Amino acid sequence: MVLERVKQIAQQLTGTARPSHPLDPLTFTEIESAVSILRSAHGKLYYNAVTLFEPPKAEMVKWLTGPEDAAKPDRKADIVCIGTDGKIYDGVVNLKTSAIEKWEHTPDVQPLITMEDLQAVEHVCRVDPKVIEQCGIIGIPASEMHKVYADPWTIGYDERFGSGVRLQQALMYYRPHVDDSQYAFPLDFCPIYDATKGEIIHIDIPKVRRPISRAPPQNYHVPDIEKEGGYRTDLKPLHITQPEGVSFTVTGRTITWQNWSVHVGFNYREGLILNDISFYDRDEGRQRPIFYRLSLAEMVVPYGNPEHPHQRKHAFDLGEYGGGYMTNSLSLGCDCKGAIHYMDFDFVTRSGAASTIKNAICIHEEDAGILFKHTDFRDDSVVVTRARKLVISHVFTAANYEYLVYYIFHQDGTVQLEIKLTGILNTYAMLPDEDTKGWGTQVYPGVNAHNHQHLFCLRINPAIDGYETGNSIFQVDATPGAGEVGSAENFYGNAFYAKKTRFETQKDGFGDYDGNTSRSWDMSNESKLNKYSGKPVSYKLVSREVPKLLPKENSLVWKRAGFARHAVHVTKYPPRRPPRPPNIRRASQGIPLWQSANPSAALANTDVVLWHTFGLTHFPAPEDFPVMPAEPMSLLLRPRNFFLRNPALDVRPSFARTPTQVAAGKAGKGDVDGVSVQV
Amino acid sequence: MVLERVKQIAQQLTGTARPSHPLDPLTFTEIESAVSILRSAHGKLYYNAVTLFEPPKAEMVKWLTGPEDAAKPDRKADIVCIGTDGKIYDGVVNLKTSAIEKWEHTPDVQPLITMEDLQAVEHVCRVDPKVIEQCGIIGIPASEMHKVYADPWTIGYDERFGSGVRLQQALMYYRPHVDDSQYAFPLDFCPIYDATKGEIIHIDIPKVRRPISRAPPQNYHVPDIEKEGGYRTDLKPLHITQPEGVSFTVTGRTITWQNWSVHVGFNYREGLILNDISFYDRDEGRQRPIFYRLSLAEMVVPYGNPEHPHQRKHAFDLGEYGGGYMTNSLSLGCDCKGAIHYMDFDFVTRSGAASTIKNAICIHEEDAGILFKHTDFRDDSVVVTRARKLVISHVFTAANYEYLVYYIFHQDGTVQLEIKLTGILNTYAMLPDEDTKGWGTQVYPGVNAHNHQHLFCLRINPAIDGYETGNSIFQVDATPGAGEVGSAENFYGNAFYAKKTRFETQKDGFGDYDGNTSRSWDMSNESKLNKYSGKPVSYKLVSREVPKLLPKENSLVWKRAGFARHAVHVTKYPPRRPPRPPNIRRASQGIPLWQSANPSAALANTDVVLWHTFGLTHFPAPEDFPVMPAEPMSLLLRPRNFFLRNPALDVRPSFARTPTQVAAGKAGKGDVDGVSVQV
Known part of the structure; x- marks a missing residue:
């Protein structure tokens, strides 16, 4: 069943072992x-980026749905370069x-800052006279410049x-000893670095100095x-x-596991990209598509201190630095337990050489507690079945913070995205017991961790x-029924329903x-109704960590982070390929522009993208320091009216006995009755 | 350190091995x-209940905080009985x-329905002529009454x-074969059973009959x-x-693990009760109290179909049936993996005999992924530390549904409550493709699962x-700062802070x-300020699954479920002991009455109870049937400004190396550098 899908994929993969799938990374x-x-x-x-130019979707869908009739899309490279004169170029190279x-x-824009760009500053x-001067003012002698970090x-x-101009701001720190955590010793000034000149062009100096x-x-x-x-x-x-x-099978970069099939992509910007996600439905005897593409498109980390220059602290960690580029190599200590399958990530260096992050992606299974259980109170007849989950993950380090990204596949058809935040708070200098004015917390003497x-x-x-008919997106609200208490239609006042818009x-x-x-929010195929419920086959986005963007309308962050203005945006499949640089701009060039460019474009029963902004608001506390215990957040994509019944019924229980077996006083039948089996 | 606490507890436990702690269940x-x-x-x-009469808190606090000076509270039994004439009695027996x-x-009230009460109906x-008649009308011959279930x-x-009157409503089902799931064959009528008479006194029959x-x-x-x-x-x-x-130590019913100490209580109504929860703070060199008592006090499951008699479907699964009484024995197949410690639950039967649920409580550890991680992007110096968690759990079956209750202790000082719902949907009969009017979903032909x-x-x-100074409760809202974009105080519009009320x-x-x-919501001790942040030592309730009670104000459910009218209620430590029956009433006798009885009672810096209502709204779908994949929900109690730093820093990392070690090109130092250690 799943094996058929593996075979089908294997047939689609022509020629040599790799590269093979059109969505494989370069x-x-x-x-x-x-x-x-x-x-x-x-x-x-x-070289700023050399990454897969993803084939146009129409071409890809042809190949995915009818590989025998479809040409395999050409492999192409999507390229961003910086000329020796600082000019930015955007290119596409056909590798075939x-x-x-x-x-x-592309004038007046800047592509993201790479790790090499960061390392230079x-x-x-350390050798800039103006920086040395500022260090002297707050008590760091010139002889200690090797202890100054940016x-x-x-x-x-x-x-x-x-x-x-291609600029970076250098958040400055000090280490008494090379092994000390610099975040306990933030400096109060901020040099501005011009990457083209390779020079500090300005220093922002606060009015109140903090030694x-x-x-x-x-x-730690x-x-x-x-x-x-x-x-x-x-x-x-x-x-x-x-x-x-x-328990999973890897064919090229396609993973099949417990009826799931998913292609694991990766790029320098978004990190993990999951493509062509489908589920083998045993009742219907066919592989059913669910998602064409799933990725983290962007993130922003606005800080809440309004004093200059802290307004500039609102990192777009994906678009401005690259979630792929910053990915940890898990060959430096594996972060997971059990049997692991790794995938590497190949990328371009500034000079144009190819390089590799070994073990960038971790794929493994975990026990997931109880999948389902029911006991009949009459006779203690029971079924209890244990769950397994498949986790596809990577970890990236954005300077001080660590982001742990886990795409989790469950046997019941649910896809979960779990993100854990750990690493170290961004910190700023403060005088002993200075008033933080509510914009931050003193997490250690002299250390102000700002709200963010x-x-x-x-x-x-x-x-x-399916790909044929398109999807519609519904907002779903649990809503009391019409009619007041005592009315004929709602006499006892208990009516409620799912209001769909x-x-x-x-x-x-x-x-x-x-x-x-x-x-x-429901993603529905309105042309296919569930045979039992009569409702469109759907997946529901269940997400509960959904704070409002706290920077105000028309603020700098609001302008730049278009995606964060609302919890959801719905667009037609975007007019341009998603991971395209350049990235660093004055105002958002994405969702709001696409929507306003074509305001009357219909979103029903078409190829749509649901952009969902979620996350959390962090008011630091001392227990987050000097390194923060992982803070989890999670969202679910759950099948609703998609299957005709619980699709995990055929996962073997760890314990079960029927009323008949109980009545017969049987101790056990086979390996599932009366014995606890470690699956 | 923690051992001292164990010794201290051991000293407090006088005489024979058990019973020993004043809060041990009977x-x-x-x-x-x-x-x-x-x-x-x-x-x-x-006998309806014979349970521990919990000692008055003042007495308990004396014993907990200064056992050498305090008398050990007497053991007492809290008792609810039903006389042979149906009268309800409430009693206390001093066992010393x-x-x-x-x-x-106690006239005009009813204590909860026990498992024995349920079994009788x-x-x-099956032998009641009026029920047999109704079965006949919808197509079940009298010869098949043994296939009819309630x-x-x-x-x-x-x-x-x-x-x-002591009444039950019998939701009726049919099984073609004794091993078939009855929930696929709901019947359309509802007999009312009088427990005192042992008779069906009425049958609710719908206008539209459903064969x-x-x-x-x-x-399944x-x-x-x-x-x-x-x-x-x-x-x-x-x-x-x-x-x-x-890795934990059990002394009587007190568990010590990873700096935590917690007493595990249990009663027939609330199930698990955690008492005297404290944490050994290594930096301060002392055991620090956090919670006196933590339990699920009540729950309600309102159904959203306004048609009579479905308004009566709003089970109070704890107060009306008993989360303890309905607890699964885990000797019938363990639900957890690894090394497990069990505790039994002793309870009274209707006749007055004592009985036992073997392995009612499961205590075990689980791996919990990454506890914290940080990599320095300069040199790949890194610390990654793996987390463990302690899980104290029980599972109870409320007729069709299963509730899996997990109290989880984390090494970073967080207490998590996770609840998973599984089991089977409550179902009602429907004609083939009858309009459910939005109040339910046809999850299988003829099966209407109502919204709830x-x-x-x-x-x-x-x-x-500490117990000396009391606590205050704050509502905390992430709030934009004052001042519009362009104003002096908030020029860039990015200001935000934690507004506390x-x-x-x-x-x-x-x-x-x-x-x-x-x-x-913060629970704060305002008399103790964190030395670094200057803020009161606190625990924060972080809960995101917090739907509104959908039945309307003054509806039947609203009247009966006082606790569910708001997400939080704050009261002084209640005027009566918490798990006291009787339970089944027309209107809530709890929180709203206590509050209105003493409206001006001050809540700041006193002994307060925070009552938090959380949960989810369930619009059924076919994939929830015939047995529902576990649906999780979770909330956190997190230390904020409680510790001076991450309290889990001394958990041994699985991989670590310092900048010095990286620079020296060392392959490894001891067991934590350069090698991946399975902890």
């Missing part, structure tokens, strides 16, 4: 080829024909400099913990083993039960969250 | 003693002195009968799945083992960092949920 060799083609044509360039299909200079800061952030947008903290370090590394009494010793081992290995939000945008392109046009294609109505 | 022997004392005084009685300290007839229905529910309140469904069964038992193709075979084993056993909510009330009696008096001691402000 390989090491493909990156080298693309660079080589460009180098021949344009000479020396600095070696043709440069596009090469454009600290070195420049976390460079993009400048985002600063009206004094505009968008035409470097003389508090003892607040550390092993030698520090050992020095102050060592580690607790009362945690006994807990082993998770899978002696027969994993983490707002993620999940981009969902549904294909609920369809998004009709792009101009109205947005909505906020309402916790009181347990608001959710 | 033992088998104590139940027998209480019944024997009552029997001598009052002859034959039917054998005195009956209280014995009162079906047998009566799930009896309390009647709640029905104006035709009042509160003075018994002739659809094939929709089953093993033989059925085997018949239709068998179980999937591609799930490879995943073993969780703890070769050295658990599950609203739980978590009762939190905080003791944040203290609950001042009982008359204002309630509040709703606001998802847009990420509303949370």
